[in-house]
Amino acid sequence: MKVSDCMTPEVAVCDPDESIGTIAQQMAALDCGVIPLGQNNRLVGVITDRDITIRGIARGKGPHTPAREVMSEEVLYCYDDQDLDDVTSNMADLKIRRMPVVNRDKDLVGILALGDIALKDGEAGAGVFREVSEHGGPHSQDAP
Template sequence: MRVSEAMTRDVRVAGPDQSIRDAARMMADINAGVLPVGENDRLVGMITDRDIAIRAVAQGKGPDAKVRDVMTADVRYCFDDDDVESVARSMGDNQVKRLPVVNRDKRLVGIISLGDLATRHGADAAGKAEAGIARPSR
């Protein structure tokens, strides 16, 4: 099975110059803890609820701080034509629960999560990824 068959296509994207308040509101609207960050039709980062808590609030940044100031710029991603099993292994190896999905032109086309793997590919792939994610960090 290809990632394109399991991913979520309707993805909300934050802009790097938006406030973290706006990003948090978007996360609340879609009941998610992560948003891809895009600029000029390119994926430039990811922002998580943890980024907002640890990189913003804990460091005294206010709600008007920019997404670019707290996002993770080193983004791991997968391609829409990748095999789901290899992506699940990669998620476990890299201890991530979600990956943005890009096409071969590196345009954002979706996001894949452990939930997507479990509901569309079966618990086995999601379980293997979760086992890798749950291991202690180095």
């Protein structure tokens, strides 16, 4: 199975200068926990509900704080034509729950989340979820 068979194709993109309050409201409206951040037609980061909570609110930042102050700048992504097993293995190793999906021209075409994987392949989704849920890993909330 390819990533394109499993991903969510409709993706909202916000500007990194938008406030975390505005982005949190958009997350609530879309019922999602991640929004890619783009500028000049390029993906420059992602912001998660956890980024807003840990890097923002927990550090005393208010709702008017620009997303760029709390976003994850290292954009980990996958390609829409990649094999889903390879990508889920990578997600498990990196301990990430969601990953932007790009085409070979690096245009954003979707988002892949554990929930998407579980809906298409419950066994694979359970395995990734188990590994992602273990403490530790290279993806940390410690950022400037």
